[in-house]
Each structure stands twice: as structure tokens, then as C-alpha cells.
Amino acid sequence: MRNYSDISPNHHKMGNEETLIDYAIERSQLHAKETSISKRKEIGQIFTPKRTAIYMARFFDLSKVNFSLLDPGAGTGNLLSAVCQRIVNEADHTINMRIGAFENDFSVISYLEQVLSACKDALGEQGHSLQYSIVDDDFILSNREYLEEGSLSKQNNLHYYDAVISNPPYYKINKGAIQATILKDFVSGQPNIYSHFMTLSAHMLKNRGEFVSITPRSFCSGLYYKKIRNWFVRNTCIHWIHNFESRKNTFIEDNILQENVILYAVKTDDVNCPPFHISSSFDNTFSRYKEIEISYQDLIYRRDFESFIRIPTSEPELKVIETIDAWPHTLEGLGLRMSTGPVVDFRTKENLRNKYSRGESAPLLWMQNLRGKAIIWPLEGLSKPQAIEVNPSTKSILLPVKNYVLIKRFTSKEQNRRIFATPLISAHFNTHEYIGLENHLNYIHKPQGEMTVDEVYGLVVILNTKLVDTFFRILNGNTQVNASEINLLPLPSIDIIRKIGKSYQKIEDQESLVLDEFISDFISIDPILVSQLTKSGAT
Template identity: 35%
Template sequence: MAKRRSFSVIEKIKKYAILECMGVVSEIIEKERLSHAVKTTESHKKDFGQYLTPYNIAKYMSSLFPKTKEDLNILDPGAGIGTLSCALLERIKSEKWNNSKVNVTTYEFDKTVLKSLKENLETEGKDFSNYSYQIFGEDFLEKTSFEYSFGTNEQFTHVIMNPPYKKILTKSAAREYTRVFGLETVNLYSAFVGASIAQLKEKGYLVAIVPRSFCNGSYYKPFREFILKNCSIKHIHLFESRNKAFKDESVLQENIIIMLQKETEQSNVDISYSSDAVFSDLQTETFEFGSIVNPSDKEKYLNIPLPSQKNKSVYFENGHDFISLKETGTNVSTGTIVDFRTKDYIRKEPEENTVPLLYPVHFRHFRTDWPKESKKPNAILIADKTAPMFAPAGFYVVVKRFSTKEEQKRIVASLISAEDINTPAFAFENHLNVFHENKKGLPKDIAYGLTVWLNTTFLDEQFRLFSGHTQVNATDLRNLPYPTKPQLVEMGKQLEKYKVWNQQLFDFIAMESINEKRRAVNF
């Protein structure tokens, strides 16, 4: 049985202090949400990809929509108990939008919450003169894709949503439904957002709370392109902590709130930030869109700066100083050894006819620590099956693919020196990203230079602009800015002079090299 989270006395006091500030309906909804969070098993939540929205977040999301007097046709897919719809309705009433007609369409597949959803929508709509609502206890993607393919679907003026989070397989029905809308994607949340965009009216608005994972990586590139093709990005909200948005559910996935407008010209983007889900320290700044999505970036990564970075002297502000990884003559790939597939060839300790098998555990203080006494093996047998997966001995730089959320930096690079390990070849385990030159070792100075650059605070900050999770993929590393080859060589020569390496040294060497080039250009 899944463990249920118990609330401390202090947590309960805080939550009920928040409830006292709410209206009658919103108070009922928040109490229902808290009850659902405690009583519903984790397996049930995961099956439906369902984590109900806290009312404070729903209220903030509803506040993003511009006030209008037009007829409202609102969509709330994955509505749960109706928190988002009701928050928006409550705002419309309190601000007296004076809309002649208000309709709410909700979809919710979990039959255990349909009664609450109906009661909440009915209660919240009593004060409207011309109000209607529909609840569809059906698969949102299946129903709407069918209607969309025949042109019989509704068009909505507003979408407010907390879509389900769950991976979908390539051959699944959900993938087929989503393709009807012209989108290829890998998760229900992006599928729901894509389907909702397709059913928005021209100049209609969508506000969603979604995982930040779509901002980078190759899997979500079609989704990013779909958004940018069909909408303009109006607003993005960041939470400081990974677990603040859905604290009651112990969800660690980092979430953002995003507002889109259908078929409108892209202009500046408002970026807001809060350290918690009650928005007690809300900050908002406006950024040029080009600083969010670089026009020359083929991957269309979303770089989301904190408001505090607007007037800060950003290290990457002069983009012409940097080039792509490919232009340096270097590439990065994932390690080729998947240990469970080669277990018959793996050896605990080095022996005759083996080469070093390098895991993340073999790197410490930015260098290689091999062989090492640990749970991980140290070598792999040379055989017909394994030999094609080896890399010839030389200089390489590796970055772990996974870091823990507690680590200060996401990108930590380590040098492999051919001078330190006497072997004809290396084998790299799959949890490593390996920098190489045409599948061979790097020139020594370039390897040292990359060790400097990849370990800089500046590059880690740049990575965090588009990545909200702890995974570092090879595609992400390729998408980062790099100094020119001569600059990398100079950085490498400087690093070779030092025996002890640390963060301050990497930042100093990199800054000196970049500033030297800028001084030469300005002169």
C-alpha cells in the first residue's frame, strides 16, 4: 500500500490561516483538495497523472487573463474538483466583467471526483445571469481529436489547466489522438496543452501549470515548435523550489505557469518569480523574447531568466563571443556501455585482457579516480561484442548525466588524462556524457580548456535557464555556448599550471580569457 503523507500541526495551522482569507466556495474547494491529497493513494494519483491544484495557485493563474466583456467559453481539461474553473469564475464575479454569456467545459476522467466537480461548478455559477457548464467524464484527447478531425469541435476563448503528467508510448492511443492536432509528443501534459491550443479561438488565451521539462531536450522539440508556431508567449512564472507548487503531494518535478495567446505576434515576455506557492514575494520583470528563445537556436530551447538577472551584468550578454560545440571541432556523446547488457564481460577489478570501465563514481575533484573500491566494477573484458564500444586511450572530458537535487551545480566536468591511466582504450558507462573528437581523444589543451569552461559558474547558470531538472543530456551540452578554439587552448594551458583545481580557479581562468578577447576587440 502506498504511504500517505501526514501533516504536522504547524502545517495545518498555516493551511487553515490561508483558508480564512478565501470565499465560501474556494474554502470548500481547498478543504476538498487537502482531503484528496491525504486520502488518495499514490498509485491512484500516478494512474491518472493527477495532482490537484492548490487554490492560491489557481487564483494566481486566473489573475493572468486580461479582463474582457466578450462572451466567455472556458475550457478546463483534467479539471479535478474544479479548482481552476472556480477560481476564474470567482475573479470574473468579483471584478464584474459583465460578460453576457459564460460557459465552462470541463473534462475529468477520474470518476471519484466528478460529484465534487459538479457541485463546485453549480455553486460557483449561481450568481451569473447567463451561465452554463458541461462535464465530460471521458478521455479528453479521444473525444476532442475525433471532433477536431471532422471540424465539429468547440472553440474556446480561454483555457485554464493543470494537465495530467504521465508518459505516453509511441504506439499508444494517446499519441495517435495527439497527432490529429499536428503534434508529436511524449507526455500527457504536453498532449493536453497541444490539443487545447488547437481548439483555442484566434487571440484566445491559455494559462497552464506544467512541468518545466519541455523547455529543453530533443523529446520536447516538436512541442516547443508547436507552441511557437501557433501562439505567442505572454507570461512565465517560476517557483524557487522544485517542491513548492504541489508541496502537499510531495511532487519534486519543477513546475512553471505559462500564459499563451493564440495566433498573435510575439512581443516581450513577462517573467515572474516567487519563492513559494502563496506568492508572498512575487516579482515580475519584462524580457525581450530573443533572450527567452534565441533566434539562431535550432532546438528552440526556452531560457527562463530570473527577474533579478534583468539588470545584472550577464556573462553571456555578448552572444557573438561564443560559438557552438561543433565549431570547436568537438562533440559529445552518451557512454556506450549499458552494464546490464554486457554483464557477462564486466569485471570487478582490472585483469588481463580488460580495459577500464568508467562510471560516474570514478570521477572526483574534477579528475579520474580509477581503479576505485566501490559497488561499481572497474573493468570490462576485451571481446568481439565489447571492443567496438571502446574509445582509444587519450584525453577526454566527462560530465555526469544525472545529479542530485542537493548538488550546487548541475554540470560538473572531469578530465581523463592518457598520462594517468596506462591502457590501450577506455569504456564509458551510459550514465556519462563524453566529450571527444571524432570518437577519439581530444587535443590535450582542448581537453583542459573544456574542463575549465564546463565547470564555470557562468555555464551552469546558463544551463539552468532552460533546464529545470537534474538530468544533463548530450543534446543540452551541445546547445550551450562555447569559447573559440584558441580561447579553449589558452584556458587549457592556464589550467595545466595548477595542481589543485577549484571553482574559483575555473571562473577566474575563463573570465580572464573572455575579457582578454573583448579588450583586444575593443582596442
């Protein structure tokens, strides 16, 4: 098994010898001055910072004599130059290197040519060799053959690489785009081009080929990336994930707000993958760097034929996984389901009303109506319509007044909690037949019947614990609280949920209640873990 002791950024001392990567960074800065941020954003062009590029280059095994490397979106060659620099600095034997660089932005190709030419000269001076090709075509259109199941002779005519290093473009593409059509077997819903680059470039690896990329964390969970994620789980062993804690500083100079991860995987059909490493830092300066080793079963979360990639970054978070994984049920297993609020305001503008009229309209709830553990309707000062007309065209998007658990669909990573659950009790809306839930709300309901009040409060308490919130953060890197993830969230038995809800309603001072301590009277939770989770205050 490979020793990863040299991966830490603290192991690598940067100095004056970083001439190749510095040269590439200078070229990217020149291009950035010549091109507006809006233009680069349009084509999803984000250049990799120096320390990030050096860190990514450290994952590769350089023991081979012949080493072929693919960069599917090479830009000015920041990542490629970091690999070349590492070979110059560290290789103890001659390496014959071959680079395939794809880049279809003609305004950067001259810079890329300069960088790769400098790499060739520097490697040659150390006794190595470099052959490179720059392909100025669309990466996906140029390599669709790698996805086709053809004859062995056709496969033999394709070049498969020893390694991939990639910072792919990031933007949504139309479902009817030719790139989406080519990768139709891996697409669900609204595709993003970065996931297409990930999938296709991984297909272009040899068996045991190495894959290193920096991408949004969103592929680790969520319905849109289900097929791509399942392919990676089946066809690679993920050896390392580095998580950037801040969404604001991964690409400082480009002012990009996105939670990103660095993924290192090896293409293989092995069923048993070795223990896995997770590291994290605050930003791309790699400050507050830490790492842990975990079992592969703690990385991959499997429920009901779904696979999610989890990213715990501390021992307490591993204990959270161990605790919640032991819960035997899910919402769907309990006959419940979370769905998304069906009222999309711009699609039914003509039916929205600023004032409620009894007998003609129904209450319309927005995220803003959820205030802590209560629903405030109507909410004074809210500039949104708080009623919706009841008529034949709106019946399909209105809900019968029942007991529900409401959850905000959108939160930010920086907020104190990711999950905000609020009870909707039918008795509080008993003068209404219907209720409208705007699309930025999720709701838990019982499709074949109605939840009891005890069940509603029990779920609200459990979902609002720091324990569950931490588990969800480990699972979800998006700003969205997705129904697909909540529906598969482990839960205790319905009897325990009812007992928690019934007991909670009897407590007079609910505001000062520490929910994690409260549920530990009903569920076995390590008191040390409860203390660690709640030491910053009540949840």
C-alpha cells in the same frame, strides 16, 4: 498592450469572499482522503493548491461579454472555481460564461459537478450566466479532430475556446499508446501525457485565445519536447512564465518532487511578440516573490534550427545571457560533440567484472569515479563493477582511449553546480586500449580525430565556471544534463579555449582558483558580473 500590474499575488488580498475556491479545495481534500497517493500518482492526478489556482486565474482578460473556458483535466474544479470567483469579485459587466470540463476519473466527477453547480449559482446571483458540460471521456481521444487538417466546414463544426486553464496529468505513456499515436507529429522519444494535454488544448483555442497551465518545466528544453516546444514558439506569444524555485513545495500536500512553471501564452501567428515577464517564488505560498520584464529574444534561444525557452529570474542572469550569447561557436561548430556513455549496465551484465584483468578487460567508469577535477579508478569502496570484458559483443560499446571531457548526466537543482566537467587524459590510461563509460556519464569527443590536452582542459575550465553553470540553469530545468543542450551551448573560439587550457595547466594551486576570474583574462566579461557570480566563493 495589456497592463499586467495586477498579476502579482501581493495585489490580490484573500479574504472570506473566496467561497468558491475554498469549496473546491474542500472537495479535493475529501477525495484525497478517499484515494491513496499511489492510485492518484498512477493516473497523474495532482490537485492545484488554492493560492496557485488564484494566481493562475488572474491572467485572463475578462473584458469579453461571452467567455468560453476549457479545462482538459478538471479534477474537482479548483482552477475553474478560481476563475469563477474572480468574475464574481471583479467583473464590472455581465459575462456569459461557458465551461468545457473534461475528467475521466469517475470518483471525482460528483465533486466536480458540485463545484460547477455552486459556480453557476454564485455567478447567477451577480447577474452573470454559466453553462457547463462535464465530459467523462479521455480528453485526447475525444478531441483528436482538432489536430486533423480537414475541410473548412469540418473546422466550423468544432468549438474553439477563448481560454484554457490546465493542471494536466503527469506520467509517461508507452510510445505505442493510442494517445501517443494521435499526437505522433509532436512526439520525440518517451512521451509524457502532460505535454499531449498542452498541445491539444492549445489547438482548441481561438485566434488570440489565452492559455494558462501549470506543468513541469521540462518542456522548455530537451529532445523529447522539441516538436511541442517548436509548435508553441511558432503559434503563440508567451507573455509570462512563473517559476517555482523549490522542487519540493509546489504541491505540498501531494509530496511531489518536480520543478514546475506556470505558463501564460496567447495563441497568435504574430511574428513580433511583445516584451515578456518572468516571475519566481520559493514555493506555492509565493514567498520571496519577484518579477522582471525581458525582451522576447532573451526568452527564446535559437541555435541550429532548435528553440529553447529560457527562464532568467534576475538582472545578473540577463547579463549572463548577453555575455554567452555573444560567443560565436558551439561544440558542433568546432568539430566536437557530446554523447552519452554507451555502457548500459543491465544490458551487458554478463560482461561486467568486479576486478580488472589486463589484456582481457577495460576500465569501466561511473559517475562516482569523477572526483572533483580528477578521475579515481579503481575507486576503493565502490560497490559497482569497475571493469568490462573486451570481446566482440562489447567492442561497439567501448571507446578507444583518447582525450575526452566527462560530464555527469544527472545532478539536482539543489546542488551547488549543475555541470560537473572532468578531464580524461589518454596519457593517464595509456596501458589500456579501450575504456568503458557507463550511461550516466556524458563525454565530449572529436569524432574526426582527437582533442589536444589544451583543448580538454580549456573546455573543462569554461564548463566549470559559474557563468556557464548559470546559463545552463536558465536553459535547463531538468535533473539531466542533456547532450542536445550542451552541443548547442555557445563557446568562444578554439584558439581561446586552447589558451585557457594551456595557461590553466601551469597553475600550481588550481583548487583555490576562481575560474570565472581566470577566464576573464581571455574573454571579455563584465567584472561586476564576475563579482556577482562568484561572491559566494570559488567555483
